[in-house]
Amino acid sequence: MEIPLRCTALIALAFALFSFPERADAQQYTDKTGWWLIYFGDNKLNDKFGLHTEAQLRNHFAENQVETSLFRLGLNMYTSKSTIATVGYGYFYNEPNDTELPFAITREHRIWQQFLTRHKSRQLFTEHRYRLEQRFIEFGDGQPSLTDHRMRYRFQVIFPFYTLSPYLRHYFLAGYNEVMLNLRSNSAEIYDRNRLYVALGYQVSPKLNFQLGYMNQAARQPGLASLEINHLLQATVSYNMDDLMRTFFRPADRPENPDR
Amino acid sequence: MTDFFRLSFLLTVAVLSGWPNGLLHGQSTKVYSDAFGVQGRITFTGELRDSVLPEKGPYLLEWRRVEGDTLYTYRISGTLKNNLPHGTWTREEGDWRYALVPGKDIRPALETEGVHEVWKGRFEAGRAEGLWRYAAGAPLVNPERNDSPLRIEARMRKGVIAGDFQVTDRRDPAAPVIIEGRCDENGVAAGTWILRYREDGAEVTERITFDAGIAAERTFERGGISESDGRTKELKVLLNAARDSAAAVRIGSENFGPETLTGKAGAFTSRYLYALFGAPHGPEEFPLDIALKPPVFKRFEFPLSEEEVVLRAKTEEAAEAVLSVLEALFEERNLEIERARSPELDLAVAFLQAVRSRMRKVEDLMSASRDPLFTYIDRNHGGAAENLRALNRGAEVRGKFYEEDVRRLDTVATASSDTRYFRAVYDLTKAAEPGITRCLRTIDGIFADFKKEGELKALEARITDSAALLDSLYADASGMAAFIAERFIAGQITDDLRAYANTDGYTEALEAGSKLLRDMDTLRSLYPDWEKIDRAEQNLEEGYRYFAYNPYTGERDIELKVKVRFLRKVKTVLLPYLKTQVRESGNLHNLVESTDRFLRTESELLRFAFLDERSDKRVERRLRKEDQPARMYRIFTAHMKDR
Numbered sequence: 001m002e003i004p005l006r007c008t009a010l011i012a013l014a015f016a017l018f019s020f021p022e023r024a025d026a027q028q029y030t031d032k033t034g035w036w037l038i039y040f041g042d043n044k045l046n047d048k049f050g051l052h053t054e055a056q057l058r059n060h061f062a063e064n065q066v067e068t069s070l071f072r073l074g075l076n077m078y079t080s081k082s083t084i085a086t087v088g089y090g091y092f093y094n095e096p097n098d099t100e101l102p103f104a105i106t107r108e109h110r111i112w113q114q115f116l117t118r119h120k121s122r123q124l125f126t127e128h129r130y131r132l133e134q135r136f137i138e139f140g141d142g143q144p145s146l147t148d149h150r151m152r153y154r155f156q157v158i159f160p161f162y163t164l165s166p167y168l169r170h171y172f173l174a175g176y177n178e179v180m181l182n183l184r185s186n187s188a189e190i191y192d193r194n195r196l197y198v199a200l201g202y203q204v205s206p207k208l209n210f211q212l213g214y215m216n217q218a219a220r221q222p223g224l225a226s227l228e229i230n231h232l233l234q235a236t237v238s239y240n241m242d243d244l245m246r247t248f249f250r251p252a253d254r255p256e257n258p259d260r
Numbered sequence: 261m262t263d264f265f266r267l268s269f270l271l272t273v274a275v276l277s278g279w280p281n282g283l284l285h286g287q288s289t290k291v292y293s294d295a296f297g298v299q300g301r302i303t304f305t306g307e308l309r310d311s312v313l314p315e316k317g318p319y320l321l322e323w324r325r326v327e328g329d330t331l332y333t334y335r336i337s338g339t340l341k342n343n344l345p346h347g348t349w350t351r352e353e354g355d356w357r358y359a360l361v362p363g364k365d366i367r368p369a370l371e372t373e374g375v376h377e378v379w380k381g382r383f384e385a386g387r388a389e390g391l392w393r394y395a396a397g398a399p400l401v402n403p404e405r406n407d408s409p410l411r412i413e414a415r416m417r418k419g420v421i422a423g424d425f426q427v428t429d430r431r432d433p434a435a436p437v438i439i440e441g442r443c444d445e446n447g448v449a450a451g452t453w454i455l456r457y458r459e460d461g462a463e464v465t466e467r468i469t470f471d472a473g474i475a476a477e478r479t480f481e482r483g484g485i486s487e488s489d490g491r492t493k494e495l496k497v498l499l500n501a502a503r504d505s506a507a508a509v510r511i512g513s514e515n516f517g518p519e520t521l522t523g524k525a526g527a528f529t530s531r532y533l534y535a536l537f538g539a540p541h542g543p544e545e546f547p548l549d550i551a552l553k554p555p556v557f558k559r560f561e562f563p564l565s566e567e568e569v570v571l572r573a574k575t576e577e578a579a580e581a582v583l584s585v586l587e588a589l590f591e592e593r594n595l596e597i598e599r600a601r602s603p604e605l606d607l608a609v610a611f612l613q614a615v616r617s618r619m620r621k622v623e624d625l626m627s628a629s630r631d632p633l634f635t636y637i638d639r640n641h642g643g644a645a646e647n648l649r650a651l652n653r654g655a656e657v658r659g660k661f662y663e664e665d666v667r668r669l670d671t672v673a674t675a676s677s678d679t680r681y682f683r684a685v686y687d688l689t690k691a692a693e694p695g696i697t698r699c700l701r702t703i704d705g706i707f708a709d710f711k712k713e714g715e716l717k718a719l720e721a722r723i724t725d726s727a728a729l730l731d732s733l734y735a736d737a738s739g740m741a742a743f744i745a746e747r748f749i750a751g752q753i754t755d756d757l758r759a760y761a762n763t764d765g766y767t768e769a770l771e772a773g774s775k776l777l778r779d780m781d782t783l784r785s786l787y788p789d790w791e792k793i794d795r796a797e798q799n800l801e802e803g804y805r806y807f808a809y810n811p812y813t814g815e816r817d818i819e820l821k822v823k824v825r826f827l828r829k830v831k832t833v834l835l836p837y838l839k840t841q842v843r844e845s846g847n848l849h850n851l852v853e854s855t856d857r858f859l860r861t862e863s864e865l866l867r868f869a870f871l872d873e874r875s876d877k878r879v880e881r882r883l884r885k886e887d888q889p890a891r892m893y894r895i896f897t898a899h900m901k902d903r
Contacts, residue, residue, distance in 0.1 A: 169809075205811055
C-alpha cells in the first residue's frame, strides 16, 4: 500500500497543526527538561510472527523529574508486506526523584494492541501507528488502583539522505507526532498528551540504527490546571533481528539495470 | 665664673648701660631676651607687628647680635607716619670685638675695638630725601662733624642719589680717597666725577665724564701728566651713532651696576656707594628694607636687526628640521648596535652624532639670544666669538670602532672681524644639510644590504629545512613516489639548488630561492597523492563496493557484476593513460595539473557509479566500447561536467 509523497506531507502537516487542542485555551504551561534513553527491537520468528521488545529509561538522574522505567513485550503478526499487528504487555514504574514533586510512586501494567502501516516513496518512508491501551495503575501512596483506557496515533516520517549523496547514505532525518487521548466520558479529561519529535539518525545496517533527537511533550497531569511541557533529549537505538527494513526497502530502491 | 656667664654679664651691661632709655615717655617697650640676657628692645607707639612698622610716632630699636667673638650692635631711631619712616632718622651699626685681659689689679680689663657706622638723613613716605650723611670710624663717629675717618654725603631724591655726592676716606692717611660726583634725577651717573687716590705711590686724579650714563671720557692725571682713555674716540662715535634712531646701536634702557666702570672707579663705586652707603643692614626685627640706592650706569645696546631676527628664525627652523630627522633616525634604527658592522656606517653615525650635538648647541645659542641682556653684548665680538668657537669644537669626527677614518664638519672662521653672529650660525647650520643627506643615503644603503643579507640567510635556512624534510619524506618511497623522487627531487630540485648557490645578485637569489621553496612545498604537499594514484584501481573498486552498500537493505544498490566491464575498461585504459600523463609531466606545474586531473577523474568515476539516468547509461556503454584513452577521458569529463 503506497501513498504519494505530497499526500503524506499534507497529512503530517494537518496532524501537527491540530495536535494541541488545549493550547488555544490560553492555559498556563510549565516547562521541564529531561532525557529519554530508548531501545526498540522487532524480532521475526517466521513469516507470520515475531516478537516486539522495548525498554525505556526516562529522566534518570535528571533534576526535579519523575523517573520512569518502562518495558514492553509484544507479539507481532505480519499481516502484509507493509502492515503489522501487535498485541503486548507493558510494565511501568514511575518514581519522582524529588520529594517536593506532587507525584507518588506508581506501577502500571498495560495491555496494548497496535496496528502499524508503512509506506514509502523514493525519498520518504512514512509510518502510521494506531494503538489501544488498557492501563492498570497502582499508586504507592495508598490511593485506590485505577483502570484507564487510552488510544494513541503516531505519524512518522523518515527521510534517508542516501538519495542526496552516496557520502550521506547512512544518515537520515526522522520526525513524528503522536497524540494520546483518554477514553473517558468527561471531555475535559480526553486529552492526555502530545509528542512532537525530530531527530538525526545513523543507519548502520538494515538491522541497526541510532537516533539522537529532541522531543516536545505537552502532557496533562492529574491535579494540575496547566499542561506540563517537557523538552526532552532522546537517544534511541533500534535493533531489529529480522528483515523488516530489508524487505521493505528493496523492491523500489533497486535501480533498474538495463544490462540485466 | 664660666665663659658663658662672663659673656652674659658683659652683654647685659652693654645693652643696659650703652643705650639710653626712659627718654621716650608714653610709649611701649618690648624687650627681647636670649641665652646671654637682654638681646634688644623696641620702643614704639601703637601696635608692634612682625612684618610692618607701627603706624606712627617715635620709634627706637636697640639690638645686639653675637657671632663668634664679634658683637654687632644696632640702633635705629626716627618717626613713623602711615607705617613708613617719615622725618629725620638715624641708623647706627657697630661691629665690636672684645677681649678680657689682665687688669691693673685683681680685676680683669675688658678691651674692645670696632667700627661705628652712622647713617643720618630724612625720609619722606619711606624714601630718602635731601642730604644724607654716612660716617664710619672708631670708636664712635658723628656724621654731623667733619672729623670722621670715612664720610659720605649724597643728595637723595625718592630714595636714589639724585644730585651731588662726595666720599672722603681718610682711614689710611697715606692713601686717602676723595670722590666727587653727581647723578641725574633718576640716579644715573652724570656730569664729571673726580676721583683722587694714590696708586703705586703716586697721586692720581681721575676724571670721568658721563654722557647719558655712559663713561664717555676718562682722563688720568699722574704727577702732572694727563692721559686719556684709549677708547674715548670710539665711545664718542658710538654715542653719536646711538643718538641716530636708524643706527645699529643705542643707549640701552637697562641699568647696570659699578661693574660697568673699569679700574679704580668701578672698585671705589662698588665699595663706598654700594657696599657701605647704599646697603645699611640691620637686625631682622626691623621689618623695612631701607635702601639708599647708589648710582647706576648705562651701556650701549646692540638690538637685533630685522635681518638678524629673520636669520635667527631660519636658523632655529633649520636646526629643528635637522634634529627631528636625526632624532627619528637614532630612535628608529639600532645605529649604535649595528655601527660596528661597517666602517662606513661607523663613520656616518659618528658624523651624525656630531651634527646632532652641534644642532643642539645652535638651538641653545638661539634660545640664549632671546635673553634681554644678550643685546648688550657686542655679539660680533667677545662672547659671541666664543660661542662660534664652541660650535667649531668637535668638527673632526672619527668612527667609534674604525678610528682611522676621519671626517670634518664645516667650521666658521671666527677670527674674521666682519663675521656676523647670526649669519655665521645660520650658514653653519645650513652647511650641515648636504653632509646629513649623504650620510643618510649611506646608512640607508648599508641597512638595505643588511636587510638583504638577513633575508637571504633566512631564505637559505628555510630552503635547507625544506630540503631535509623533503628528503626524509621521500627516503623510502616506492611506486609513483619513488619515480617522483628520482625525477624531480634528485633531478630538478637538485639542479635548482645548484643554480641558487651560483646566483650572484640579490634579486635573482631571492627569486630563485623563493621558487625553490615553492617547488619543495609543492612536492611535499603532493606526497600523499602518490599513494592514492598507486592504489587508484583498488580504491575505485573498494569505493564502488562501499558506496554501493545500502544500509537500509543491506545490499548493494549497484551490482558490481554489472559494472565489472566498465571498471575493467577504466582500470586498463583510462587510469594507465592518466598515470602516464603524471609520469611524463615535464615540470612541476604540469605535475600538479596532471595529478589533480587524475584524482579529480577518480573521484568523478566514483560519483558516476550512482548516476542512473538514461544519459549516464548511454555514456557508460560508450566508455565500455572505447579503446582510445584520450577520447575516453574527453567523453567522460564532458559528460560529468553536465552532471
